[in-house]
Each structure stands twice: as C-alpha cells, then as structure tokens.
Amino acid sequence: MSCSTKCCLIVWSVIGGLLAILGGILIPVGDTLINKEISKEAVIENGTIAYENWIETGSPVYRSFWIFHVTNPDQIINGGKPELQQKGPYTYLVRYIPKANVTQHQNSTVTFWQPNGAVFQRHLSIGSEEETHTVLNLAVAAAPAMFKPFQGILNNYIKKSNSSLFQVRSVKEILWGYTDPFLQQIPLPSLDKTTGVFYPNNGTADGPYNVYNGKDDISKVAIIDKYKEKSSLSYWSDSYCDMINGTDAASFPPHVKNNKRLYFFSSEICRSIYGLFKNEYELKGIKLYRFVVPKESLDSPDKNPDNHCYCTDESISRNCTAAGVLDLSKCQGGKPVYLSLPHFLHASEFILKSVNGLSPNEEEHQTFIDVEPITGFTMHFAKRLQINIMFTRSNKIEIMSKLQTDFVFPVVWLNETALIDDERAKMFKSSILFPMKVLEIVQIVLITFGSVVFLACSITLCVRSSRK
Structure with a gap:
C-alpha cells in the first residue's frame, strides 16, 4: 500500500470520526438550542408566538x-x-374578543379579563x-x-x-x-x-385572571396564580x-x-x-x-x-x-x-x-x-x-x-x-417543527456518514496492513 493511499485513508478515517462525533455533539447542543427557542416563544410577552395565540384565539x-x-x-x-x-x-x-386590560407585572405575571360574547x-x-x-x-x-x-x-x-x-x-x-x-x-x-x-353573557367579562408569563420560569407559563384577586x-x-x-x-x-x-x-x-x-x-x-x-x-x-x-x-x-x-x-x-x-x-x-x-x-x-x-x-x-x-x-x-x-x-x-386551522398548522410546522426536523436530519446524516466513512477507512487500513 502506497504512502499516499495510506495517508488518504487515515485522513478520511479521521474526518469520518470527527463528523460522527460532531453529529453526536449536536444532539445535546441541538436540544439545548431548541429548548431555548421554545422557552423564548412560549413566554406570554408581546412578540412571541404564544402571546399572539394567547391574546386572541387563533x-x-x-x-x-x-x-x-x-x-x-x-x-x-x-x-x-x-x-x-x-x-x-x-x-x-x-x-x-381579545383579552382585555392586559397588564404585565414585575413578578413575572400578567393580569387580564376574558370578555364574553356569542x-x-x-x-x-x-x-x-x-x-x-x-x-x-x-x-x-x-x-x-x-x-x-x-x-x-x-x-x-x-x-x-x-x-x-x-x-x-x-x-x-x-x-x-x-x-x-x-x-x-x-x-x-x-x-x-x-x-x-x-x-x-354578552357584554360581560370573566376575571380578573393573574397568570405566570413564564419569563422567569417557563415551567409555570400560563399557570393561574390568582382568580378574582384570590389564590x-x-x-x-x-x-x-x-x-x-x-x-x-x-x-x-x-x-x-x-x-x-x-x-x-x-x-x-x-x-x-x-x-x-x-x-x-x-x-x-x-x-x-x-x-x-x-x-x-x-x-x-x-x-x-x-x-x-x-x-x-x-x-x-x-x-x-x-x-x-x-x-x-x-x-x-x-x-x-x-x-x-x-x-x-x-x-x-x-x-x-x-x-x-x-x-x-x-x-x-x-x-x-x-x-x-x-x-x-x-x-x-x-x-x-x-x-x-x-x-x-x-x-x-x-x-x-x-x-x-x-x-x-x-x-x-x-x-x-x-x-x-390549516394556515396556523402550516405556520406552526414551519416555525417550530421544521427547524427541529432539519436539525434531526443533520444529526443523523453526520453520525451515519461519519461512522460509515470512519469504519470503511479503518477496516481498509487494517485489511491492507494485515495483507502486507
């Protein structure tokens, strides 16, 4: 086996190993990034996906x-x-009817009234x-x-x-x-x-509700803190x-x-x-x-x-x-x-x-x-x-x-x-599910391709070395 062939196999073996490792690293890193993005969009605060669907039913x-x-x-x-x-x-x-009298508080809660109508x-x-x-x-x-x-x-x-x-x-x-x-x-x-x-019913409103907005603790988002000012x-x-x-x-x-x-x-x-x-x-x-x-x-x-x-x-x-x-x-x-x-x-x-x-x-x-x-x-x-x-x-x-x-x-x-509805489902899939799917595919491709290249090159090196 010539030096150039051996060097090439070693290089690709290293590259394959690194790609597989990178794919493995992307699993926890990707999950962290996804969770961070979800935590950001799930907060009940103006500008998030959660807020848009919360303030007025989509x-x-x-x-x-x-x-x-x-x-x-x-x-x-x-x-x-x-x-x-x-x-x-x-x-x-x-x-x-959109939620009324929405007020954000410094203690990570938001107060609102729910108007009634039919x-x-x-x-x-x-x-x-x-x-x-x-x-x-x-x-x-x-x-x-x-x-x-x-x-x-x-x-x-x-x-x-x-x-x-x-x-x-x-x-x-x-x-x-x-x-x-x-x-x-x-x-x-x-x-x-x-x-x-x-x-x-018509012309009345239920509340006030005081709920956690999830800004400090996303595990409490939308959970009711008080109803009619009582816990x-x-x-x-x-x-x-x-x-x-x-x-x-x-x-x-x-x-x-x-x-x-x-x-x-x-x-x-x-x-x-x-x-x-x-x-x-x-x-x-x-x-x-x-x-x-x-x-x-x-x-x-x-x-x-x-x-x-x-x-x-x-x-x-x-x-x-x-x-x-x-x-x-x-x-x-x-x-x-x-x-x-x-x-x-x-x-x-x-x-x-x-x-x-x-x-x-x-x-x-x-x-x-x-x-x-x-x-x-x-x-x-x-x-x-x-x-x-x-x-x-x-x-x-x-x-x-x-x-x-x-x-x-x-x-x-x-x-x-x-x-x-179809439009909201499409938007949800494109903004939340699609990035997750892409990241999952990248992880699988890197791990699979890297592992195949690493194993193929490593096995080839071993076989050729044993023949020699």
Missing part, C-alpha cells in the same frame, strides 16, 4: 347547544316520568335561534330552593303570573335570557327579573377543593408528559379538574397528546375520596354516594344548578333513569384536550357540559305537589370546541 371557537325539549309536561306535573328529546345543534361563535352561526345550526321548544321553567323550578321559607307565597305568585313548571321559549331566550313573568310578581327590587341558562376559591369550604390548579386549558407549560395529570381551571364549573393521557395521534402533520377528563373526576366520594368536599347535600346525593353531578349552587347565587357531562355520562344509574330519552356515550359526550407536547400549545379541544336544575316535590306549590321524585332535570348541554 382558531375560531364555537359553542354548540342542544336543548332538551319536554314532550310530556302535563304528565310530569301529575307524577309521570319525563320524556326528553334533544334539539340542536344551535351554534355560536365565542371567544372572538354570535349565532346559522350555517352551523339546525335552525334559527328563534325556534321554540318546551323546556323547564328555570325561575319556577329554582324558586323553592332559593326561597324555602316562602313556598306558600311563591305558589300565589306562580298562579298570578299564569306560570307553570314548563314553558315554551325560543332558543335565544333559553340561552341568553328573558324577562320572566313569575319573577316580575315577586316584590323584591333587588331581584333580577331576567333569567336564562347563560344570562348574563383559592371560596365555594367548597375546603382547602383541597378550593385550590386553583393549572392553566385555563388554552395552553400549558412546554414539554408535556403523558404520564402526568394535566390540570386546568374552569370558572364555569367553579373548580379545577384534570385530564389523563389517552392516546397519541397526528393532526395536520402535528403529533398531539390527547387528554380526557376521566370518570373518577366526578365519582362519588365513596369511590374517589378526593371528591369528598364536592358533596354539599347528603340527602340529595344519597349520603354522598351519587356520582356524575356537581352542585354549583354556592357559586351560582343559590340557584340549584347542577353540572354533569352530557346525557348524564358516568352518572349514577338512578339519575340517568329518572328521565327518558338520554343516551350517554364517551365519544360524543366526553371532554378532551389535544396538546402539542413540545410547546404545550392546545391544538384541538372539546369541552362538553350539561346544565341541570335540581328541584323536589313541594306540597305548598300546587304544580310541584304531585311530582313522582326529586329531579336533577336536564335543560341544555353544550360542546365548546376549536380546531387549529
């Missing part, structure tokens, strides 16, 4: 409603079992929002619980206003409010005479249930783990809750983790002791053994509002069987959040809830004196959902 958020139409109101009043039919969807565009979407709805249905009379059903000592007087007001336990109302009235003739009879100047499942709630009279945990579910801190709970807080359900990892899948070329709200989050305290403080009335909950419903009366001004999953999914059998016409199934009625694990950005979600009114038999109110049982009565269920 993809449209829709809220679809299904009204529970009552087909046998007279029979129910006379002791019959309710027959229900869901009518919908009636869909509205929500979360289209714009009807006829093309996504089964009919007009002026369509009418026979539904539970919200004011009449709730009044006995709110004015317990005065049920005899309430009976007179109900009769005087020609009201009943059920009424015919438009979708718009049911959801967003109407002036109630029964409430108008009650001589309390401070009592709001307007009622509706989501009244008031805990006051609804449940228990330090555990009153905790405010996690984010508002619009995003999460980077590097989401699939073996840990994903906590988030919702003011609508007056508590923090969590999702458990279900599966990994790809959406528009982006790998996502799906987290679902599990059955145990609404289990009875005898099955899930963590829920002990959500049991607020032992008689209604059958000595705290009922599952699937959450009493929201303390955070709804005393109104007997009970929350559940749609169609009483995961609720106790006696609750589901108290009415006819419901068909719960997880695929249609389960709440889930799909998160891009590297950045923590939420790319797809579906928040599904059912609003129910609790009322009982009352001998002092004529239209409620013959009821067959106590009811957690379904009024409406909703599905609030958003899906990253």
